[in-house]
Amino acid sequence: MAGFAVEDALVKATAHALPVGEVLMIFGAGGAVLFAAIARLNGERLYTPDVVSKPMRIRVLFEIIGRLFYVLAITLTPLSSATVILQATPLVVVAGASMVFGERVGWRRWAAIFIGLIGVVIIIGPGTNSFSALSALAVIGMLGFAGRDLASRAAPITLSTSLLGLYGFLAVVVAGLFYSLWDGQGFLWPNLTISLYLALAILAGVSAYSCLMKAMRTGAVSAVTPFRYSRLLFGIALGVFVFGEQLSNATFIGAGLVVLSGLFTLWRGPARPAA
Numbered sequence: 001m002a003g004f005a006v007e008d009a010l011v012k013a014t015a016h017a018l019p020v021g022e023v024l025m026i027f028g029a030g031g032a033v034l035f036a037a038i039a040r041l042n043g044e045r046l047y048t049p050d051v052v053s054k055p056m057r058i059r060v061l062f063e064i065i066g067r068l069f070y071v072l073a074i075t076l077t078p079l080s081s082a083t084v085i086l087q088a089t090p091l092v093v094v095a096g097a098s099m100v101f102g103e104r105v106g107w108r109r110w111a112a113i114f115i116g117l118i119g120v121v122i123i124i125g126p127g128t129n130s131f132s133a134l135s136a137l138a139v140i141g142m143l144g145f146a147g148r149d150l151a152s153r154a155a156p157i158t159l160s161t162s163l164l165g166l167y168g169f170l171a172v173v174v175a176g177l178f179y180s181l182w183d184g185q186g187f188l189w190p191n192l193t194i195s196l197y198l199a200l201a202i203l204a205g206v207s208a209y210s211c212l213m214k215a216m217r218t219g220a221v222s223a224v225t226p227f228r229y230s231r232l233l234f235g236i237a238l239g240v241f242v243f244g245e246q247l248s249n250a251t252f253i254g255a256g257l258v259v260l261s262g263l264f265t266l267w268r269g270p271a272r273p274a275a
Contacts, residue, residue, distance in 0.1 A: 001227070003208025005234030008074050008083065009242055010201035015075040017194050019185040024071060024176025026190075030202035031169035031209070039162040050156040051167060059151035059164075063171035066144025068179055073138035078245045083235025084123055084255045085138040090228050090262055091116040092146035100150055103220070112261040119257030125250050152216050161213045168209065229262045 015023050036046055050056065073082040091113045098105040105113075124135040152164060190198065215224045232255060239245040 001208070001231035002234050003204045003211070005083070005231055005238055007201050007204040007208060008079060008235060009238040010197045010204065011071060012074045012079055012243070014190075014194055014197045014201065015071065018188050018190055019180065019183060020071060020075055021176045021178075021180030021183055021185065022187055023198070024067065024179065025173050026176075026198055027201060027205065028067075028169045028172030028174075028176060030198065031206050032166055032173065034202065034206045035162050035165035035169060039160065039166060042160070042162060044160055044162060046163070046166065048158065050158050051163070053156055055151050055154040055156070056159070056167065059148055059155060060167060060171045060174075062144050062147030062151055063168050064144075064175040064178070066141050066148055067172045068141075068175040069137045069144060070141030072179075073134070073141055077132065077134050077138065078239055079243055080236045080239030080245045080247060081123060081135070081251055082138040082141075083232055083239065084251060084258065085120055085135065086142050086145070086235075087229055087232050087255070087258045087262070088116060088120045089142050089146045089149070091258070092143065093149050096146060096150045097153070101153065108264070112264040116258045116261030119254040119261070121254075122250050122257065123254035149212075149216050152213055155217075157217075161210055161217070164213050165206065165209050168213075169206075229259050232259065 011023060011027065039046060070082070070086065073085075094103075094105060094109065095113050097103040120139070124139070148168075155164060215227075236247065236255075240247070
């Protein structure tokens with residue numbers, strides 16, 4: 001989660017100097033090259049029939065949605081608020097694990113999920129003076145990441161974390177290409193500072209991605225996901241101290257509801273599969 005927060009901050013800084021589509025394509029290509037190199041060093045084939053299995057096709061689709069809309073969110077809105085909204089991902093994943101994988105989620109957890117989503121609504125603030133329709137970008141990105149995580153759980157076990165990372169980052173390239181075609185901005189050569197930011201973002205992203213995929217594939221979804229709330233602390237700190245953002249009372253209240261909901265699901269323990 002710390003790695004993802006650092007990645008977010010670097011991508012946000014880079015996207016202020018380069019077109020968003022270009023940032024996504026360079027970032028995705030760099031991550032794909034690293035994961036491909038890791039896979040080859042481990043003696044893995046870069047392509048197998050399982051790569052185009054149904055769960056992987058669904059995973060790539062959600063990866064494109066999540067990456068594109070979340071990068072737009074952190075570019076056009078405060079990093080701290082986008083990070084807070086993203087923290088609803090574990091709640092959606094737990095709910096999805098119940099519906100898709102049959103993990104038992106009792107009424108108390110369902111209540112916690114509902115309260116957490118209320119927290120997201122408070123942060124967005126519809127009907128208030130602080131409301132921005134751009135917050136919807138972070139919500140769509142959050143739903144995309146939740147779908148990706150659930151699809152990762154269903155991905156064939158023959159696909160290693162390196163291969164999941166390879167095709168996940170190739171999906172980022174596709175997302176950048178789609179947005180570049182829609183946006184119509186030309187390619188800009190990054191200067192030395194921006195190139196360094198991109199390189200560091202790729203390294204942080206690959207490290208964080210590897211840890212997340214390993215956790216999602218080996219641990220119970222409802223037990224692993226609450227730990228993702230630590231990203232909120234790192235994201236808010238970077239937003240405040242690096243980008244000079246200020247947090248509203250609504251953000252504090254909403255974040256508190258989201259985090260407390262996640263901690264409650266952790267306290268209740270991992271859900272058991274339905275018989």
